[in-house]
Amino acid sequence: MSSYYASKTAFLFYLAGIFALIVFLDLVFTGNGVQFDVGRFLTDTSPYMWALLGVGFTIGLSVVGAAWGIFITGTSLIGAAVKAPRIRTKNLISIIFCEVVAIYGLIMAIVFSSKLNDAELADGEVWPKSAYFSGYALFWSGLTVGVANLCCGVAVGITGSTCAIADAADPQLFVKVLVIEIFGSIIGLFGLIIGLLMTSKVREFDTK
Amino acid sequence: MEALFFNVENGYLEAIVRGFKSGILTSNHYLNLTQCETLEDLKLQLASTDYGNFLQNEPSPIATTTIAEKAREKLVAEFNYIRANAVKPLATFLDYITYAYMIDNVILLITGTLHERDTNDLLERCHPLGMFDTIAALCVATNVQELYSTVLVDSPLAPYFEKCLSAHDLDEMNIEIIRNTLYKAYLEDFYNYCQMLGSPTSEVMGEILQFEADRRVINITINSFNTELSKDDRAKLYPTCGKLYPDGTAKLSKSDDIDQVRMVVETDAQYRQFFDLPVGAERSLEDKFFEYEVFLNKKSFLRQFHFGVFYSYLKLREQEIRNIVWIAECIAQHQKERINNYIPIF
Numbered sequence: 121m122s123s124y125y126a127s128k129t130a131f132l133f134y135l136a137g138i139f140a141l142i143v144f145l146d147l148v149f150t151g152n153g154v155q156f157d158v159g160r161f162l163t164d165t166s167p168y169m170w171a172l173l174g175v176g177f178t179i180g181l182s183v184v185g186a187a188w189g190i191f192i193t194g195t196s197l198i199g200a201a202v203k204a205p206r207i208r209t210k211n212l213i214s215i216i217f218c219e220v221v222a223i224y225g226l227i228m229a230i231v232f233s234s235k236l237n238d239a240e241l242a243d244g245e246v247w248p249k250s251a252y253f254s255g256y257a258l259f260w261s262g263l264t265v266g267v268a269n270l271c272c273g274v275a276v277g278i279t280g281s282t283c284a285i286a287d288a289a290d291p292q293l294f295v296k297v298l299v300i301e302i303f304g305s306i307i308g309l310f311g312l313i314i315g316l317l318m319t320s321k322v323r324e325f326d327t328k
Numbered sequence: 329m330e331a332l333f334f335n336v337e338n339g340y341l342e343a344i345v346r347g348f349k350s351g352i353l354t355s356n357h358y359l360n361l362t363q364c365e366t367l368e369d370l371k372l373q374l375a376s377t378d379y380g381n382f383l384q385n386e387p388s389p390i391a392t393t394t395i396a397e398k399a400r401e402k403l404v405a406e407f408n409y410i411r412a413n414a415v416k417p418l419a420t421f422l423d424y425i426t427y428a429y430m431i432d433n434v435i436l437l438i439t440g441t442l443h444e445r446d447t448n449d450l451l452e453r454c455h456p457l458g459m460f461d462t463i464a465a466l467c468v469a470t471n472v473q474e475l476y477s478t479v480l481v482d483s484p485l486a487p488y489f490e491k492c493l494s495a496h497d498l499d500e501m502n503i504e505i506i507r508n509t510l511y512k513a514y515l516e517d518f519y520n521y522c523q524m525l526g527s528p529t530s531e532v533m534g535e536i537l538q539f540e541a542d543r544r545v546i547n548i549t550i551n552s553f554n555t556e557l558s559k560d561d562r563a564k565l566y567p568t569c570g571k572l573y574p575d576g577t578a579k580l581s582k583s584d585d586i587d588q589v590r591m592v593v594e595t596d597a598q599y600r601q602f603f604d605l606p607v608g609a610e611r612s613l614e615d616k617f618f619e620y621e622v623f624l625n626k627k628s629f630l631r632q633f634h635f636g637v638f639y640s641y642l643k644l645r646e647q648e649i650r651n652i653v654w655i656a657e658c659i660a661q662h663q664k665e666r667i668n669n670y671i672p673i674f
Contacts, residue, residue: 188332195335199343203350278331281339282632285346 167247167255167325168236174262175232178315181266182225182273185308189218189277196281204288211287211294214280217301221273221308228265228315232258239325247327254322261315268311275304330528334633337415342632345641348406349629351378353648354674361655362667367392370656392656399649404456407642417525421635423484424518425642429458430485431514435507437466438475460484488513505557508548508565515541519569525635532628532636539624541570542599543617549580549589550613571596611669618671622647626673644673 147153193214201208235258241247283297334342353361357377364370367390371383382398383390411422433454440450447467454463462482469475476489488510501509515537522533545566552562563581566573572580572592579592590603602616611619625640651670658667 192331192335192339195339196343199340200347202344203347274332281331281335285343285632288343288347289350 163246167251170255170259171232171236174259175229175236176262177259177266178232178262179225179229179266181263182228182269183222185270185273186218186222186225187273188270189221189273189275189280190215192274192277193218193280193284197284200284200288206291207284207287207294211280211284213298214276214283214301217276217305218273218280220305221269221276224308224312225265225269228262228312231316232262232319235319235322235324237324239327241327245327247325250323251325251327254325257319257322261318264318265311265315268314269308272305272308272311275307276301279304330526330633338418338635341410341413341418342637345410345637346629349637349641349644352644352673353377353651355672358651358655358670358672361652362664364655364659367395367656367660370395370659374652392653392660395656396649396653399652400456403642403645403649406645407457410638418635418638420521421525421529422638424521425639426457427484427488427514427518428511429455430460430483431458431488431507431510433458433463434466434483434485435503435510437463438506439503441467441469441475485510485514488517505561505565508544511544512565512567515544515567516569522635528631529634529636532631532634533639536621536624536628536636536639538570539620541567542572542576543621545570545572545577545580546589546593546602546613549583550586553585571599615669615671618647622671622673647671648673 144156147156193211197207197211197214201211235254239251279297279301283294283301286293286297357373360373361370364373368388371390374383375381379399379402382402383395386394386398407422411419414422436454437450447464450467451464460483462478465478465482466475469478476494491513519534519537519541522537523530525533548562548565559581563577566577566581568574568577570577576592576595580589583589583592593599593603598620602613602620605611605613605616621643625643628634628636628640651673654670655667658664
């Protein structure tokens with residue numbers, strides 16, 4: 121395989137990097153360097169954007185993880201069940217473990233979106249600090265839960281595929297490999313717990 | 329990392345091959361087979377395994393060649409099923425496996441055509457896995473020049489012919505030397521392709537193909553003692569993808585007898601066991617090579633998400649067919665003293 125540094129995806133990154141560099145240098149050389157202001161970006165963007173991005177990441181990344189896990193397990197299960205049809209029903213547990221990951225994401229997305237309310241900001245006013253906290257907390261919790269569920273779904277999927285193949289070869293192996301899968305699915309639960317902890321102090325958006 | 333995307337295209341086929349592998353005869357089956365008195369008994373015993381009723385349409389008395397043929401037909405059907413469902417890069421990998429059989433078929437046809445044998449007879453004796461569309465064109469050629477241009481244009485073996493032989497060589501060289509030159513080019517090509525696929529395929533197949541290369545080096549060396557093959561010619565036939573390359577092959581190309589071969593080979597820890605033959609042993613060097621090959625092929629099933637399982641399954645089933653034919657021959661010729669000289673697999 122050609123090295124990663126020369127592959128097609130790497131070229132896309134190089135292009136994006138060069139474009140960013142050109143924009144940056146343009147700003148600096150035309151005396152507008154002060155426009156590159158991270159602080160202004162953070163205070164000017166509405167906390168709603170962060171909060172809703174968080175909710176989107178929660179459900180989006182969780183579903184990607186669950187789907188990834190299901191296809192990894194499902195293909196091996198179909199193939200192995202041709203020679204050993206007895207494994208079909210038992211190994212649906214692996215699929216269910218992957219599906220549970222998506223449900224975690226769904227629950228957290230519902231919990232997060234219930235913390236949002238539609239507060240209107242009058243002209244010339246700024247959001248109070250609590251609003252910024254709410255926005256950031258929801259964003260990073262969402263990312264936490266989403267990425268944790270993504271990894272969990274993939275882990276459970278790969279182990280589930282091995283479980284199906286091992287079960288087809290020797291029925292005694294099923295429960296043993298299932299234990300490994302259970303350990304893998306706990307990762308998703310960790311993400312859920314931390315997400316809940318982070319957003320427990322989130323108050324609703326308030327213009328005061 | 330390979331586990332993330334392997335199953336998209338190859339998960340189903342890998343699981344199918346593992347299902348096939350679970351049907352390979354075990355030592356219990358072999359115990360039953362060795363206790364058969366006649367070939368009819370053997371047929372009955374085989375009917376209770378994965379082979380099923382593969383011999384039921386054959387008129388009795390069955391010949392051992394029929395058993396071998398039918399068993400091979402079953403294997404070819406399974407391989408063709410997998411090949412039909414495969415996409416690149418698995419499809420290319422499976423094609424590489426068939427090139428070895430194609431080389432044998434092409435050599436068979438070239439020899440046969442040059443000696444003016446019957447075309448259909450030759451085509452029937454070709455290995456089914458090594459057939460390609462334009463193979464019949466080889467039979468039509470009347471002289472060497474035509475043969476060479478037909479082979480070059482029409483067959484997938486063209487790159488191997490280009491690299492090492494010219495039309496002049498085809499005429500002059502001994503046919504076995506041609507076969508070995510082609511096989512060397514093919515093995516190196518296959519090895520490079522597997523390395524390109526990345527871990528774990530490259531690791532698993534790398535080990536297997538390295539052993540294959542070293543085995544050929546040792547066999548070529550030993551078989552060329554007391555023949556008119558010069559040492560330089562011998563060195564040109566050695567594949568370069570093995571563990572013995574470059575030091576071992578350089579020394580082997582200069583060796584004159586089996587003790588020197590033994591000294592060179594003993595530098596490698598795993599190959600030492602091949603020459604540990606006590607005097608009058610039942611196992612020959614060839615048997616030891618087969619045993620080690622079976623060991624490597626079994627090992628490839630211990631890892632998941634690589635292409636080595638497809639290659640290993642094919643080789644293990646071929647070994648199984650050789651075992652069954654050996655047992656059948658012993659039974660048919662009433663020589664059951666050496667019936668246990670098959671290579672056990674599982």
